[in-house]
Amino acid sequence: MSQRITTFEEFRDAISGYRLPRVLLAGLELDLFTAIGNRSWTVEDLSQELKVSERGLSILCRNLAAVGMLQKKGPLFRNSRLSATALNRNHRAYRGGYLSLMQTHWQDWGRLLESVRSGLPIDHNIPDPPNYRRQFTWAMHHRTLEIAPVIAAQIRLGRARTLLDLGGGPGTYAMAFLARNPRLHATVCDREAALAVAKEIARTHRAGPRLSYLSLDFSNEPISGTYDVIWYSNVLHIYSPEDNQAIFRRAFAALAPGGRFIIQDAFLHDREGLHPTEASLFAVSMLLFTTGGNTYHVSETAKWLKEAGFVGTRILSLKKGTEDWENGILEASTPVRRPRAIVRRTQLKGSRRAR
Numbered sequence: 001m002s003q004r005i006t007t008f009e010e011f012r013d014a015i016s017g018y019r020l021p022r023v024l025l026a027g028l029e030l031d032l033f034t035a036i037g038n039r040s041w042t043v044e045d046l047s048q049e050l051k052v053s054e055r056g057l058s059i060l061c062r063n064l065a066a067v068g069m070l071q072k073k074g075p076l077f078r079n080s081r082l083s084a085t086a087l088n089r090n091h092r093a094y095r096g097g098y099l100s101l102m103q104t105h106w107q108d109w110g111r112l113l114e115s116v117r118s119g120l121p122i123d124h125n126i127p128d129p130p131n132y133r134r135q136f137t138w139a140m141h142h143r144t145l146e147i148a149p150v151i152a153a154q155i156r157l158g159r160a161r162t163l164l165d166l167g168g169g170p171g172t173y174a175m176a177f178l179a180r181n182p183r184l185h186a187t188v189c190d191r192e193a194a195l196a197v198a199k200e201i202a203r204t205h206r207a208g209p210r211l212s213y214l215s216l217d218f219s220n221e222p223i224s225g226t227y228d229v230i231w232y233s234n235v236l237h238i239y240s241p242e243d244n245q246a247i248f249r250r251a252f253a254a255l256a257p258g259g260r261f262i263i264q265d266a267f268l269h270d271r272e273g274l275h276p277t278e279a280s281l282f283a284v285s286m287l288l289f290t291t292g293g294n295t296y297h298v299s300e301t302a303k304w305l306k307e308a309g310f311v312g313t314r315i316l317s318l319k320k321g322t323e324d325w326e327n328g329i330l331e332a333s334t335p336v337r338r339p340r341a342i343v344r345r346t347q348l349k350g351s352r353r354a355r
């Protein structure tokens with residue numbers, strides 16, 4: 001969906017859009033939904049429980065009730081179905097990992113001008129500590145746990161027996177593909193801290209024993225093994241065009257003849273590369289958090305795929321409303337018979353960088 005701003009009123013309304021998110025985040029920061037739990041509360045009792053002012057809480061709760069996050073009956077407030085589950089720390093469906101990420105994004109986006117000025121991520125001096133990677137990986141799981149099975153159900157893997165979830169983080173997609181395809185074996189490739197989370201999650205799944213783990217920095221090292229399918233979801237945007245081109249060459253080398261490389265990302269689709277709005281806005285996150293990331297036009301990505309030797313590039317259409325990103329899946333294949341020159345060049349490039 002694209003938003004157009006042409007009048008001052010539309011401009012004002014767009015800027016005022018921060019108000020509701022701020023109300024929702026205040027609820028999260030207070031852990032209000034956990035405190036409410038399964039009970040109904042008067043504002044007076046709840047304000048004592050949370051140690052905040054009655055006046056402040058009354059206005060906050062009224063606004064949360066106005067958008068359906070709380071239910072109000074006379075003087076009593078209770079949780080909605082959503083806030084009683086996904087937002088309630090004591091419920092098994094709590095999505096705390098992703099909620100924490102959303103909370104920190106509020107502060108991070110407040111520093112946008114720093115990145116616009118410098119062209120660098122806001123915390124560019126801080127490396128990737130394992131505890132951050134662990135939290136982020138849980139956030140990715142909590143973000144995709146509902147959508148992944150819906151997407152996996154729409155991608156037919158046919159006779160594929162091996163799938164590599166490249167940058168698979170928690171392995172949520174790999175698990176969804178495994179659950180759908182009983183003869184498939186999958187490997188999730190990521191950093192060690194992310195793989196530890198993937199292992200924890202896989203232990204809770206019936207298909208877990210069919211998942212393997214590959215600890216690798218695929219932006220520098222060749223990908224070991226040969227696969228029928230490589231699933232590259234939400235990684236493209238982290239890297240610069242040059243880095244992605246190198247990763248595409250490594251993916252090509254790791255695929256069997258006729259193998260499929262399926263990329264899921266926030267692609268731009270229109271001629272000027274502005275839309276969908278969500279894809280343009282996501283590039284702002286990449287400015288804030290990565291050194292070279294961006295969101296890319298579907299046709300420039302297709303060009304990189306062709307240059308890496310892939311053929312038959314096409315967009316996979318999913319049912320509207322069941323996508324992670326609008327028209328966000330691009331698929332290409334390795335030729336069934338591979339030209340020798342491409343294989344040799346790809347392997348050399350991969351190994352040279354690995355040194």
Ligand SMILES: C[S@@+](CC[C@H](N)C(=O)[O-])C[C@H]1O[C@@H](n2cnc3c(N)ncnc32)[C@H](O)[C@@H]1O
Pocket residue numbers: 137140144166167168169170173189190191194216217218219220232233234235238
């Ligand atoms: C945004 S998450 C996406 C996770 C998952 N694929 C999804 O779609 O939800 C990107 C993942 O790629 C991993 N990743 C990025 N660059 C990597 C690299 N060079 N080597 C290994 N893993 C990498 C990150 O650790 C992270 O788990």
